[in-house]
Ligand SMILES: Nc1ncnc2c1ncn2[C@@H]1O[C@H](COP(=O)(O)OP(=O)(O)OP(=O)(O)O)[C@@H](O)[C@H]1O
């Protein structure tokens with residue numbers, strides 16, 4: 001069977017949140033196809049549904065209606081435990097607030113996804129160091145606690161943790177939102193470098209200079225993708 005060229009397929013996805021008597025229609029029929037090896041960004045005003053969509057693609061939650069295919073698999077067919085295992089294998093997540101665990105050392109943080117997979121300790125350490133290098137990190141960070149590093153350094157550790165298991169898809173929700181410009185540049189350069197080596201990447205950003213570094217910009221409004229824009233690489237953050 002030929003390898004599917006779309007590694008993410010979102011088909012008419014709706015998402016309703018119900019909390020008490022409050023019902024919020026966060027997504028109202030989203031369609032999105034992402035090609036293997038591409039780097040795309042999602043923009044749009046606050047509350048337009050960006051995080052909701054990324055969490056669904058990242059299999060952290062399920063759609064109310066519609067389907068999500070990851071690497072050709074109809075994820076609605078997976079039971080909760082199967083979905084968790086599939087997510088661990090296929091998805092790497094990076095968040096605005098880094099979400100590292102300060103009780104653990106940098107290297108232990110990076111190893112976490114591998115612990116869940118049952119990779120042996122020595123192999124884990126080797127893979128974690130490799131991921132840290134790919135994410136533009138430094139060996140001197142290995143035994144530090146995350147909170148002993150700058151924001152930009154912590155985000156590189158978070159990227160290392162996200163890629164350590166060689167996920168099919170790297171997802172990032174506002175990864176540069178908490179960073180100064182020079183740290184944001186390092187993070188964007190890391191994404192571009194990973195993408196050059198074939199990594200599929202989806203990034204939510206409020207910063208047009210980050211969006212212009214990608215290969216396609218999807219604009220959301222009121223729970224829908226309302227337009228797609230062609231980036232202008234000369235406006236990418238790393239050239240500013
Ligand atoms: N867990 C939840 N329970 C109830 N409502 C939610 C939940 N998460 C999001 N919402 C609502 O769904 C809508 C979309 O939210 P979402 O977080 O996806 O927006 P966003 O585009 O990521 O916004 P921002 O740019 O501020 O991060 C909003 O109206 C929000 O209040």
Ligand SMILES: [Mg+2]
Pocket residue numbers: 050051052173
């Ligand atoms: Mg959000």
